[in-house]
Amino acid sequence: xxxxxxxxxxxxxxxxxxxxxxxxxxxxxxxxxxxxxxxxxxxxxxxxxxxxxxxxxxxxxxxxxxxxxxxxxxxxxxxxxxxxxxxxxxxxxxxxxxxxxxxxxxxxxxxxxxxxxxxxxxxxxxxxxxxxxxxxxxxxxxxxxxxxxxxxxxxxxxxxxxxxxxxxxxxxxxxxxxxxxxxxxxxxxxxxxxxxxxxxxxxxxxxxxxxxxxxxxxxxxxxxxxxxxxxxxxxxxxxxxxxxxxxxxxxxxxxxxxxxxxxxxxxxxxxxxxxxxxxxxxxxxxxxxxxxxxxxxxxxxxxxxxxxxxxxxxxxxxxxxxxxxxxxxxxxxxxxxxxxxxxxxxxxxxxxxxxxxxxxxxxxxxxxxxxxxxxxxxxxxxxxxxxxxxxxxxxxxxxxxxxxxxxxxxxxxxxxxxxxxxxxxxxxxxxxxxxxxxxxxxxxxxxxxxxxxxxxxxxxxxxxxxxxxxxxxxxxxxxxxxxxxxxxxxxxxxxxxxxxxxxxxxxxxxxxxxxxxxxxxxxxxxxx
Amino acid sequence: xxxxxxxxxxxxxxxxxxxxxxxxxxxxxxxxxxxxxxxxxxxxxxxxxxxxxxxxxxxxxxxxxxxxxxxxxxxxxxxxxxxxxxxxxxxxxxxxxxxxxxxxxxxxxxxx
Numbered sequence: 001x002x003x004x005x006x007x008x009x010x011x012x013x014x015x016x017x018x019x020x021x022x023x024x025x026x027x028x029x030x031x032x033x034x035x036x037x038x039x040x041x042x043x044x045x046x047x048x049x050x051x052x053x054x055x056x057x058x059x060x061x062x063x064x065x066x067x068x069x070x071x072x073x074x075x076x077x078x079x080x081x082x083x084x085x086x087x088x089x090x091x092x093x094x095x096x097x098x099x100x101x102x103x104x105x106x107x108x109x110x111x112x113x114x115x116x117x118x119x120x121x122x123x124x125x126x127x128x129x130x131x132x133x134x135x136x137x138x139x140x141x142x143x144x145x146x147x148x149x150x151x152x153x154x155x156x157x158x159x160x161x162x163x164x165x166x167x168x169x170x171x172x173x174x175x176x177x178x179x180x181x182x183x184x185x186x187x188x189x190x191x192x193x194x195x196x197x198x199x200x201x202x203x204x205x206x207x208x209x210x211x212x213x214x215x216x217x218x219x220x221x222x223x224x225x226x227x228x229x230x231x232x233x234x235x236x237x238x239x240x241x242x243x244x245x246x247x248x249x250x251x252x253x254x255x256x257x258x259x260x261x262x263x264x265x266x267x268x269x270x271x272x273x274x275x276x277x278x279x280x281x282x283x284x285x286x287x288x289x290x291x292x293x294x295x296x297x298x299x300x301x302x303x304x305x306x307x308x309x310x311x312x313x314x315x316x317x318x319x320x321x322x323x324x325x326x327x328x329x330x331x332x333x334x335x336x337x338x339x340x341x342x343x344x345x346x347x348x349x350x351x352x353x354x355x356x357x358x359x360x361x362x363x364x365x366x367x368x369x370x371x372x373x374x375x376x377x378x379x380x381x382x383x384x385x386x387x388x389x390x391x392x393x394x395x396x397x398x399x400x401x402x403x404x405x406x407x408x409x410x411x412x413x414x415x416x417x418x419x420x421x422x423x424x425x426x427x428x429x430x431x432x433x434x435x436x437x438x439x440x441x442x443x444x445x446x447x448x449x450x451x452x453x454x455x456x457x458x459x460x461x462x463x464x465x466x467x468x469x470x471x472x473x474x475x476x477x478x479x480x481x482x483x484x485x486x487x488x489x490x491x492x493x494x495x496x497x498x499x500x501x502x503x504x505x506x507x508x509x510x511x512x513x514x515x516x517x518x519x520x521x522x523x524x525x526x527x528x
Numbered sequence: 529x530x531x532x533x534x535x536x537x538x539x540x541x542x543x544x545x546x547x548x549x550x551x552x553x554x555x556x557x558x559x560x561x562x563x564x565x566x567x568x569x570x571x572x573x574x575x576x577x578x579x580x581x582x583x584x585x586x587x588x589x590x591x592x593x594x595x596x597x598x599x600x601x602x603x604x605x606x607x608x609x610x611x612x613x614x615x616x617x618x619x620x621x622x623x624x625x626x627x628x629x630x631x632x633x634x635x636x637x638x639x640x
Contacts, residue, residue, distance in 0.1 A: 370573065426575060429575075
């Protein structure tokens with residue numbers, strides 16, 4: 001695993017050095033002026049889709065240096081204004097820094113405790129450590145090559161190596177820092193902040209997976225798998241769904257077409273995913289489910305008691321997840337603005353609704369309302385609202401929440417029995433089912449007729465004049481879901497197989513019986 | 529000398545302890561145990577996974593007593609620990625071979 005690490009890092013560096021020395025920011029050549037909308041009213045058939053974006057940075061064109069002002073490009077009918085290159089707004093930057101912290105907290109300790117409380121006491125530390133370690137490893141890899149491959153211009157499936165080791169962002173000689181575009185023309189945030197924010201997304205996505213095969217996986221195998229999966233599944237899917245060159249270069253139908261052609265494959269298709277229903281939840285859930293199948297069931301599954309050892313910890317984890325998720329969702333607006341506020345209120349409402357519907361659902365079908373049900377319901381709601389939060393109105397959010405509570409309740413009961421895998425912590429039942437549901441319902445409730453934002457047209461800089469087709473958008477969403485599932489599944493199967501052949505996926509049976517904390521880590525969580 | 533072992537419901541511990549004090553039993557050992565007799569367990573439900581838990585928490589009391597107060601001790605324990613509902617517990621009486629007070633080295637009845 002260490003060797004793999006070194007090889008990956010070394011080849012990334014080699015590529016970077018070979019390709020470009022210091023691709024640092026160049027002066028912006030066209031103004032980020034909003035008064036540049038042309039008179040033409042022919043609405044392009046493919047409107048620029050506002051998705052949970054990636055303010056993309058291509059090293060050459062749209063990134064700006066703080067110190068230079070740019071001459072205006074003049075269009076005959078519109079008086080252009082001479083605007084200086086945009087500087088990051090302090091409010092937006094402050095919010096994004098906080099959002100990054102919130103997502104970090106979601107992983108450590110939020111997810112760690114949520115998962116940890118659900119396993120038996122003898123495996124508590126193994127779960128905590130897997131989450132903590134994966135978080136750390138992925139942050140490193142992200143900064144080395146992940147950010148570059150996800151968020152630079154390359155093909156529609158993956159970026160290039162312009163930003164390896166985060167080069168090209170800070171030029172200490174010029175004292176300049178590059179910026180990242182947001183969803184608003186002329187508004188930017190520091191690129192470092194964008195890179196950091198996205199780093200936490202990659203890290204928590206990878207950490208989510210381990211819940212599916214908790215209590216029996218080899219630690220080395222987990223790390224090896226995650227590195228491979230991160231590289232070949234997370235990065236391409238993040239690029240496909242979120243990469244675009246930003247709104248600033250879009251001024252007319254022609255530029256709309258050229259800029260869109262540079263964007264990720266699913267972005268170009270018009271798939272809507274505000275904060276990561278596909279990229280994060282479906283992606284990770286499929287990897288988890290495949291892992292649960294390939295690693296096999298826990299020893300004694302179905303016969304022995306494997307009850308959670310501390311639902312107290314699980315509740316603490318779930319609460320930290322909820323609070324942190326405001327950073328995840330509202331932070332995906334990249335500004336401290338109305339869209340962030342919309343994502344915020346949706347995150348509050350949908351989650352609450354899902355908690356209520358799950359708890360009432362289980363109360364009616366199983367007889368008693370439970371703490372685990374409430375915690376699970378909340379997470380289900382959070383997952384489902386993730387792709388939708390910046391696109392749907394609050395009533396849409398409410399309905400998505402209510403639906404996700406019930407559907408995911410089925411996901412961890414009926415569907416789980418149907419699938420037959422030992423998905424220890426119900427990663428697929430909650431993140432997979434919730435992610436798929438949320439992605440599809442985003443297509444429904446983003447419709448202006450149902451209170452949603454509709455599709456944003458960056459040429460006219462308002463909601464697209466085209467009639468929003470719910471059926472059309474849901475089909476697009478379904479395609480994105482399908483691509484994600486397929487891609488993640490294939491990569492996962494190959495990665496697990498590879499790791500199994502080289503390292504072995506599972507611990508020995510007697511180690512599993514004794515508990516991973518003692519046998520894999522030489523530690524005990526509780527001394528009684 | 530006899531060793532009286534009583535398995536009782538945990539919340540009855542204080543009552544039993546006081547009842548034994550009143551008849552002159554000065555020391556007891558208490559352990560938390562799990563067990564079942566004819567009292568059924570309960571079912572726990574975690575998402576889709578149902579567990580039947582047969583073992584219920586109980587408290588075990590052990591007291592070493594002289595032969596002449598065994599009957600009164602048994603009566604005291606019974607009365608204090610009884611609720612009338614299933615699961616009240618059981619008392620076992622063993623013969624004690626030897627008893628030693630560690631501090632002084634006294635043996636037999638003086639050590640009780």
